[in-house]
Amino acid sequence: MAKSETSSAKASPEAMANAIRVLAMDGVEKANSGHPGMPMGMADVATVLFSKYMKFDASRPDWADRDRFILSAGHGSMLIYALLHLTGYKAATKDELSNFRQWGSKTAGHPEWGHMPGVETTTGPLGQGLANAVGFALAERHLAARFGEDLVDHRTWVIAGDGCLMEGVSQEAIALAGRYKLNRLTVLWDDNAITIDGAVSLSDATDQAGRFKAAGWAVKAVDGHDMKAISKAMAWATKQDKPTLIACRTKIGKGAATMEGSHKTHGAALGAAEIAATRLGMSWDHEPFDLPTEIETAWRKVGKRGGKARKAWEARLARSPHATEFTRAMRGDLPEGAFDGLNAKIAELIETKPAQATRQASGAALDQLFGAIPDMIGGSADLTGSNNTFVKDTPILDGPDYAGRYINYGIREFGMGTAMNGMALHGGVIPYGGTFMVFSDYSRPAIRMAALMGIRVIHVLTHDSIGLGEDGPTHQPIEHLAALRAIPNLLVFRPADTVEAMECWQLALEHRNTPSAMALSRQKTPAVRTEAGCENFSARGAYELKYLTEGEARVTLFASGTEVAIALAAAATLDAEGLPTRVISVPCFELFEQQDAAYQASILGRGTIRVAVEAAVKQGWERFIGEDGAFIGMSSFGASAPAEVLYREFGITAEAVVAAVKARV
């Protein structure tokens, strides 16, 4: 039983697929945790895909024109780790495989982007990988239109399970892909008729082929263990003018000696006895993680298949007039002078002091940025006019004309979020998309994944408080600021006026490893940044907007967004009544936490009377006001009425701030 047995025998495709099965069994067994059933079931499909259709070069996982492979059914992570190991990705060592799911390994329980080269997106929360793939495929077509098919000409392949197809986001994704005729997208459905609780039929009777056809897809069904049929279907897929679904009828845990076809193979180690019997059945006489030489050789050859194409592409890139710009965009660098227009505009705004809604302010920022940064792609979940996300005269990204830079996502907030994640991961584009802030609840799982991966995706969330008025409590965010601020590695910006909105947009674009959420008002608010200064004060997260030029402050007021104006009005009253008051604008909690302790202390103003005002729940503001401070905001859901009535009825007024201060004198 030694790895080094040499053999001149050529490895059969079946034996190559069995290598995936054995590695999956062994990895899960060693960890005593994981999901062997899916990798074993889809091993045949994956073997055909990688051996014959995927365009990739294992020695260059970052080749820009590679095909993307997305394991939407992320629990089957051993499938991708096995494939990367077998095809010779440097990082996917035997050690990594045998450290599956352990602290510090690259082989996390679910595939994590940024940990293991070859993993294109983090998957696990079902449906999202499939939905990311739509973003990959959109980005590919857009960049092909922008830079030419000489440089951009690749496919996106997805393995999805029943869970992915049951999740609602899959409908948003397939409808988008169908609408945009993303014909370089192929989904390989692991149609094993099994879920964790038992047969799929317990909870589902959907005719998936019919459903995908209705969404504008071409569909073929094959026996997922018939490699010739699989290959034929993949060849067919590459020739369609629409996205393609290949329904692969498989047996979960295929090859397992006694457990093949059972949901018991889904989420637990098979056990030593079953594994031994399975090895015997496969005539696999090797130690865990060891490979027969002929298998290893065959798979390594697969890993090198794309080398020639990759070199040819590099040569094309070298002589392309787009080389510099393409490389810059794919690296995620911003063009030089990206913010020149913005900064000039800020200087102007300090003078003109426009009173406008911060969603309009955001639109004004986009007016400055969109031309300067050709990588930006905007969009909205059917609220374009309300979100101020559309820059005048921008061509629409559409089926025939993928060069457009604005996407009509339809009423699909989650689908938009996942597509934006896919686009950002693909590279070459910087996506932003709008909806009402309250519907960040719909896109939240995508926002979380962006934060977890650390990718630059910008959510434009307008109508950010009861200030939206008559649409009422179903549309009024109350807890959303707190809920978004709770997500690690997400920048939540709530600018107070046009200048801050511009500063926040710059910060969002500069943070390449952090997604951002822009909380923007529906209602008008006055300019509050009216003094010239060359610093981006919003970068501090919280800063002294109104300060005392002499004497000591007795009061510190904290506020964000449209409530900064309320704090300023209260401060004017308090000053006049002999209570010297500072006002701290807090456009971004997270950036404030990154400041040094001395700066934080100077802002917090312990010893002064502290009051915070934000038209939202208190949670999180204790950081600023301590245990004895007052909070003026919301503690219930909102109501349906004009905005000014709501502010008055819910007591979010300068008078309430003043009263809270006086009660503490």
Place this chain on the structure above:
Amino acid sequence: MAKSETSSAKASPEAMANAIRVLAMDGVEKANSGHPGMPMGMADVATVLFSKYMKFDASRPDWADRDRFILSAGHGSMLIYALLHLTGYKAATKDELSNFRQWGSKTAGHPEWGHMPGVETTTGPLGQGLANAVGFALAERHLAARFGEDLVDHRTWVIAGDGCLMEGVSQEAIALAGRYKLNRLTVLWDDNAITIDGAVSLSDATDQAGRFKAAGWAVKAVDGHDMKAISKAMAWATKQDKPTLIACRTKIGKGAATMEGSHKTHGAALGAAEIAATRLGMSWDHEPFDLPTEIETAWRKVGKRGGKARKAWEARLARSPHATEFTRAMRGDLPEGAFDGLNAKIAELIETKPAQATRQASGAALDQLFGAIPDMIGGSADLTGSNNTFVKDTPILDGPDYAGRYINYGIREFGMGTAMNGMALHGGVIPYGGTFMVFSDYSRPAIRMAALMGIRVIHVLTHDSIGLGEDGPTHQPIEHLAALRAIPNLLVFRPADTVEAMECWQLALEHRNTPSAMALSRQKTPAVRTEAGCENFSARGAYELKYLTEGEARVTLFASGTEVAIALAAAATLDAEGLPTRVISVPCFELFEQQDAAYQASILGRGTIRVAVEAAVKQGWERFIGEDGAFIGMSSFGASAPAEVLYREFGITAEAVVAAVKARV
């Protein structure tokens, strides 16, 4: 132009529909805010439905066996307000209509359950009304099986728009309805080919008929302005053995003089000139909110159509052997002695002190409750074994046997949440459903709606921290406790052991106007409530679990769930080292906030050294520890490794708690 013109002319159905159109225009115009396009477009469909098919009696909006009408496209709220007014619902007065969208009115911007009788569920966030309807239809079939069709025999009618059908949750809902063959559910799709941003075709090319058929629905398409065709389709719908979609091809803003068919009618007042011209075109010569007598008479007759059926039903109820039990269940009262078994078990647990995961503890609570409360209906989004939601030997609720009390929701967290909302709103059942806590992000929009409406829905959220281990950061909740606690009117329980789990279940069931989320561990944890006592301490939200019988505390430790054991271990060390320490268990922030100030102060222990420990983000704990306290928890996403390794590596240990205290001595 007087209301009182008498006329012997019989109102035509077209004129009756125009009454809806005029009221919708007038309501929106008066408010200068709202959505006239949809009510005008669907007026014909609604007129046929209410005049001929809906079983209802306007004088008794609470008749248990009424058909349910759900306006999933909730922005068209003037449609339902107009219908309720026209048919004579007492609360839907002319004054209410003319106070549309104003403070204190029952005519909120989107229809709100509990404000206006006749509104069956709060809608607005698209897709959710349709998805609630699946819950209504499930509850109806279940109660019919339980109490007989003599008492329960009604339909659920939904008006849904393109937005509802684009949202992913619609797929989860229609797949569930198809799987469960909910043939008393009919969706009337307002197929007007228009969204806010313009034509539906901008963002969608779905063949909706094909899609619904693939989900197991029967489908018919009609001209939505041809009342005979509509009526025929509705008659057809009532005879199918599966759920039905009637695609009603309509013109948005139908009847508007110049704006008919334009997306401009969607979300804004039409303006005085357009309204005047439209009135002229309809020969509608009446003041705003005034009705011609013949129209009023005709509509009032419609409102009384169901009176006879209602009285017959009341007679059946009166002589039914199920009368008492049916009435109790529909009222939402718990059976007498519902908690006797639970309380006996608690007494036993104090003695046996079992160490087990709190998800198992929750399962043990269900073992006691499920038999005692026949209204409870369980389920899981395909994680039954992991969520411990299934009580042994429970029959499954299924197509042929709706009497079952456990629902296989499939991998559809949001669909489950919305269905549970619909069930709770229908009445007669108390739904609970399980998933992993991290996927509360998927069901979050439904949880919010339950909180906004104030309905008893219980979310069982297991695997509540990094303690879930190897599945890694995609599956580890970090921010979810904070994010859930941020939602107003939601009880978030995180019990520390089996006794607390039982107490929390009792509280969740007793709070009839509040949904609950149970945060439960995957991993084992010791019993911490080991002293007998007749009080439900969890009802206090936070309570002194380990107290000092003499002397003054120098340290107060706060913790929830599995971290309570860590706090107790730290306290033992601190006590031994001469730092007398209290431990506060905090199973529910929200209930703590409801306690009186003196109790809160006694718990908070200002002046002592305060440390909180929870394997989650800090946000919210400042309430307990103040500005100088320490927090031991998470500030980043988790990682993939065994649970005990993660607790050690992320520093959530008794040693870390002790060190934090000592640093503050």
